[in-house]
Amino acid sequence: MDDVTSEFDLVLQAFWLTIQLAALSGVVSLVLGTVLAAMRVGPVAPFRLAATTYVNVVRNTPLLIVFVFVFVAFPNLGLLVGTPFLLKGVVAVSLYTAPFVCEAIRAGINAVPLGQAEAARAIGLTFGQTMGNVVLPQAFRAAVPPLASVLIAMTKNTSIAAVFGLMEATARMRYFTNNSADDTVIFLVFALGYIIIVETLSAGAWGLERRWRVAR
Amino acid sequence: MSSVLFDSPGPRTRARHRTYSIVAGVVLAAALVGVVLFLQDRGELEYELWEPFVTPDYLEALVLDGLVNTLQMAATAVLMAVVIGVVLGVGKLSDHRLVRWPCWLVVEFFRAVPLLLLIVFIFFAYGTGGGIGSYWSVVIGLTLYNGAVLAEVFRAGVLAVPRGQAEAAYALGMRKTQVMVTVLLPQAVKIMLPAIISQCVVALKDTSLGYYVLAPGLTTVGRSIWQEFGNQFQTATVLAATYIALNFLLSMLATWAQRRFVGERSQTPALGIGTGGRDAGQPMGGGGAFGGQATGGA
Numbered sequence: 001m002d003d004v005t006s007e008f009d010l011v012l013q014a015f016w017l018t019i020q021l022a023a024l025s026g027v028v029s030l031v032l033g034t035v036l037a038a039m040r041v042g043p044v045a046p047f048r049l050a051a052t053t054y055v056n057v058v059r060n061t062p063l064l065i066v067f068v069f070v071f072v073a074f075p076n077l078g079l080l081v082g083t084p085f086l087l088k089g090v091v092a093v094s095l096y097t098a099p100f101v102c103e104a105i106r107a108g109i110n111a112v113p114l115g116q117a118e119a120a121r122a123i124g125l126t127f128g129q130t131m132g133n134v135v136l137p138q139a140f141r142a143a144v145p146p147l148a149s150v151l152i153a154m155t156k157n158t159s160i161a162a163v164f165g166l167m168e169a170t171a172r173m174r175y176f177t178n179n180s181a182d183d184t185v186i187f188l189v190f191a192l193g194y195i196i197i198v199e200t201l202s203a204g205a206w207g208l209e210r211r212w213r214v215a216r
Numbered sequence: 217m218s219s220v221l222f223d224s225p226g227p228r229t230r231a232r233h234r235t236y237s238i239v240a241g242v243v244l245a246a247a248l249v250g251v252v253l254f255l256q257d258r259g260e261l262e263y264e265l266w267e268p269f270v271t272p273d274y275l276e277a278l279v280l281d282g283l284v285n286t287l288q289m290a291a292t293a294v295l296m297a298v299v300i301g302v303v304l305g306v307g308k309l310s311d312h313r314l315v316r317w318p319c320w321l322v323v324e325f326f327r328a329v330p331l332l333l334l335i336v337f338i339f340f341a342y343g344t345g346g347g348i349g350s351y352w353s354v355v356i357g358l359t360l361y362n363g364a365v366l367a368e369v370f371r372a373g374v375l376a377v378p379r380g381q382a383e384a385a386y387a388l389g390m391r392k393t394q395v396m397v398t399v400l401l402p403q404a405v406k407i408m409l410p411a412i413i414s415q416c417v418v419a420l421k422d423t424s425l426g427y428y429v430l431a432p433g434l435t436t437v438g439r440s441i442w443q444e445f446g447n448q449f450q451t452a453t454v455l456a457a458t459y460i461a462l463n464f465l466l467s468m469l470a471t472w473a474q475r476r477f478v479g480e481r482s483q484t485p486a487l488g489i490g491t492g493g494r495d496a497g498q499p500m501g502g503g504g505a506f507g508g509q510a511t512g513g514a
């Protein structure tokens with residue numbers, strides 16, 4: 001306990017790394033996931049096949065194994081050798097999260113009622129107008145709640161970077177724990193840190209959802 | 217072949233799409249060949265590096281020490297998590313604030329804390345020395361996390377049982393406990409079975425975290441294999457393939473349970489797994505994603 005209070009800056013540093021990891025991975029996996037979703041709903045069959053395969057394979061692989069590939073196997077093949085650990089962590093987390101983002105976006109597109117597109121066509125909108133003005137805005141709004149839960153899970157998943165030598169929050173807790181009665185307090189301090197991050201995210205998502213709630 | 221979003225493509229558009237498909241196919245095939253050539257060039261496809269996975273001794277270690285332990289951990293954790301999930305889920309629905317709030321607190325806490333943090337804490341606070349050991353640290357961590365998730369699942373399941381069922385049971389003169397145990401829970405479990413099986417996939421994937429505390433399991437056996445042979449890439453591939461195969465079986469089971477116990481009509485995308493490729497046969501274009509789901513719900 002004394003360690004945690006006297007070296008609280010170390011705790012903050014560790015959470016700062018967790019936040020960096022989560023923010024960077026969030027941006028990268030949103031981009032990758034959108035590309036995957038576009039490939040999965042698009043007209044080009046090989047892309048559709050490739051994206052579907054990627055999604056099904058990666059979704060069923062444990063994140064830890066993805067980390068093993070990026071941190072252990074690839075350097076052994078001469079790939080990603082001099083890359084900073086933070087960047088490798090972002091690569092691993094993003095590769096793993098992108099399929100979940102893809103599925104959330106697809107669920108959003110599927111949630112738009114068929115009648116919306118039919119009505120848009122009936123009043124003579126072109127394909128671009130139908131998609132741009134009617135379907136996609138609603139799809140994006142419908143995708144906010146599932147995307148939020150994907151991003152929250154991703155933030156918690158960044159803890160696996162601890163296994164591969166990134167000094168983020170979980171690794172820092174490992175460093176503080178010393179098999180004494182204080183361990184519970186130390187755990188609660190770190191748990192609280194994660195809870196604050198997660199609750200901030202879900203409050204943000206809830207705010208967006210409430211602001212964009214479409215009357216249906 | 218017409219879509220809601222645009223007129224059916226004419227011969228020109230179809231030809232254009234065909235060109236795209238061929239070009240994309242060639243590019244992807246080239247990328248695949250490139251990867252294989254790269255691996256060949258690095259000597260990663262040499263037989264020696266894959267040999268451990270066809271040698272009976274190592275295969276036995278992988279199956280007995282790895283696979284069996286992993287499956288055991290996942291199964292134990294899921295069974296205990298179902299029990300905890302029912303207790304917490306029903307507790308969250310309780311009429312008494314003194315029961316409801318602690319249950320809510322416990323569920324929210326274990327859902328928000330990363331599983332690895334939980335496992336690390338359990339292992340280093342209670343597992344080392346004469347403690348419960350790494351195996352049970354992982355199992356208990358998995359149980360607490362999945363129990364909290366399943367509590368939400370069960371709560372949603374009980375709330376999804378039609379209101380008339382509980383009302384009818386009360387009208388017959390049943391008590392609150394009787395209504396819950398004999399009427400609501402059996403129906404909720406039936407509705408929630410696919411979600412429970414999907415949670416098994418999550419639990420199975422999360423057993424890999426035992427790697428950090430050296431718990432027995434596939435990833436730990438994998439590490440000792442690659443430390444001996446220096447075949448990191450090959451071991452990771454075999455481990456990934458094993459997990460993917462197991463999860464695929466579970467996903468198939470979930471789809472079957474969905475069809476058998478819940479019926480076709482509720483195609484909740486939240487259950488996610490196994491619905492991949494539903495739109496594969498849909499018309500081309502962005503409209504392909506409007507499939508059965510949008511029309512099925514109402």
